[in-house]
Amino acid sequence: MRADLGSARTALTAAAVHAEEVLGLLPAPEHRTQEQRATAAEATDSVRSLRAVFLDTHVDAVYDELTEARTRHLRVAELASAAAEAFPGLVPTTSQLETEGIRAQAGKEGREIDQGIFFGKVLGSPLAGPHLLDAMLRPTPRALAILPEFTRTGRADLGSVRMERTDGVARLTMCRDDCLNAEDNQQIEDIETAVDLALLDPAVEVALLRGGEMTHPRYHGKRVFSAGINLKSLHGGGISLVDFLLRRELGYIHKILRGLVVEDGAAWRPRTVEKPWVAVVDTFAIGGGAQLLLVFDHVIAASDAFFSLPAAKEGIIPGAGNFRLSRAAGTRLSRQVILEGRRIWATEPQARLLVDEVHEADALDEAVERSVERLRGPAVVANRRMLHLAEESAYEFRRYMAEFALQQALRLYSSDVIHKVGRFTAEKEAHR
Template sequence: MAVEESRIQAHKDGLEIDQGLFCGAVLHSPTAGRHLIDTMALPTPRALELLDGFRATGRVELASVLLERRGPAAYVEFRNAQHLNAEDNRLIGDLETAVDLALLDDRVRVGVLRGGEVDHPRYRGRRVFSAGINLKALRNGEISFIDFLLGRELGYISKMLRGLLPEPTEVTWPDPRRQKPWIGAVDTFAIGGGMQLLLVLDRVLLESGAFLSLPAAEEGIVPGLGNLRLRRLTGARMARQIILGGRRITGDDPEVRLLCDEVVPAALMDAAIEASVAELAAPAVVANRRMLGLSEEPVDLYREYLAEFAVIQATRTHSEDVLAKMERRWRRTLSRR
């Protein structure tokens, strides 16, 4: 794998397909699959190392994420500024550390996700939520199947939805996981993986003029667990329009209310976040979100979907059509320099 990881995607031998087959088989087993899910719900070693410092200062600055505690909320700000806050291996690792810290700190009652200001000439100085997967990194073979494509689903996204296990345990009832509500504040756009994040959040605020999209079908890959979760919010027909047809949803679309709670002018976003934090910090919120989660996405449904996803996504990232699209996009980028 060390040799494999040093190559661009088109020159790899496809060992990650074997990883996908293995992980799919593990997840397909009710016993082994649940054990893997529970193990991935544990805090990362880096989060445990940083926990005392975060509790004391309320601030941790990682390479691509800033975490700050303000009042009852932990603000998680994406800071991959050169790449429109696109997801790569580093950002995924930093996000899991930040989510762990927010869930472990007893003074935090609500988590807030927001993109920081970016450096892209078209959007310089503006906040951007997320441009999704970093396609340049994918083309260059720098997107890990285990750490990114599967790890984000079993790691920080699952922890936001289902909670974190503070320590290994054989106890399964009552549920020992720590859960907290999460808010997403979407400035400019949430594309691909950015939009996928919104599907597990408890409150979504969309800046006026911002848009949402899942262009994975155009890119040739599967949009994480978007295929599982989107139709619960939008219905099957609209989910197909977004995932298979690439439909963008803007703040002006009447259907936008299926995907967000408020459309907010940019100048009022901070106030809207504060109001949402105050509302979701109520004591009964955690218990009720836990019950909603049980009804919406039972763990075995999640496990069975991931078993199929592991195989399909590993295969798609090595498919000829995907590799060809990445290379054409790469050459267009070089020609514009």
């Protein structure tokens, strides 16, 4: 098997080098003629087919080599970097990604598709996949570095997220007032750190997430939960498959649902630290904001709030929203929301499939305090664990994410997405 892996690795590297030579003779992607685009597609398709076959045969051997027989827990970015070094041609190198990173989405080669192939095969493996999920449920180094100060003061300003612990409640406030809490790579970094801190701090019993007050002219002084993915960043090439789309789903959202993996304690005890989570929706929860609500234990909304998953309009896949919304709201409503762009208002009867309570804006604060008090019960954590096991198995989630890794990568570089986000950005700039 090792001999087979060695010869296959050599063949893959040679094929990748040849594909790069072909691309190197062509103009930048946005300047290619139709014939040149066909030449590039033929070269990339050929080597991608070889990558897929290589991983179908050797994915577990590759993963074991990268993780030293699953004794090292590498996060998705670390794993991709290690794979690029150990298996040349399997995934893009750091320098290739840096070159892509400074280009607008329309000007990229689409190298993240190769990462999508890689992570799809890794997550699909019954050996490698669970180990990667486990690695992504561990606390980040940034959170561990900040934890002593947070436990001492009960406060942390992480940039796009502020935290305050009061009376056993970790209150997380999303404060990207420049973009209505639209998510980008930096916000994913900050909110995962905040989630880790809330789960690691022994003084925290319940965690609460809410949007802060905005400075946007249309929403000045109003709280907003989330505008979803930052389409301006997507058009500018700033939304990455690994650091945003995969990290988001496998990192902080999965941690809210399933808890944080820790190594302390006896081997027979649960390895995760879990806590109940409450979300408060002011104004709207669009796209990723609506997806996020599906993993919370209790959701409170203002009476004038609305929810939407404009995936079809944006042209991308709404994270694990397809996976979780059907369970929460049923298949018919899920299709209306995801495929047809239906907007759900908090006052509609169907909204009760997504939220637990709806109140006038001036009654939200009192409703929040009642909710966090109810979730302090000593049996809450054990019962939420059992509910999640019944509702969403780790096996089903892993299978979904394996397909998501590839399909989302393909969507990122589809012509309709590039056209849509470019048009969106141009319209936004024209209305400034």
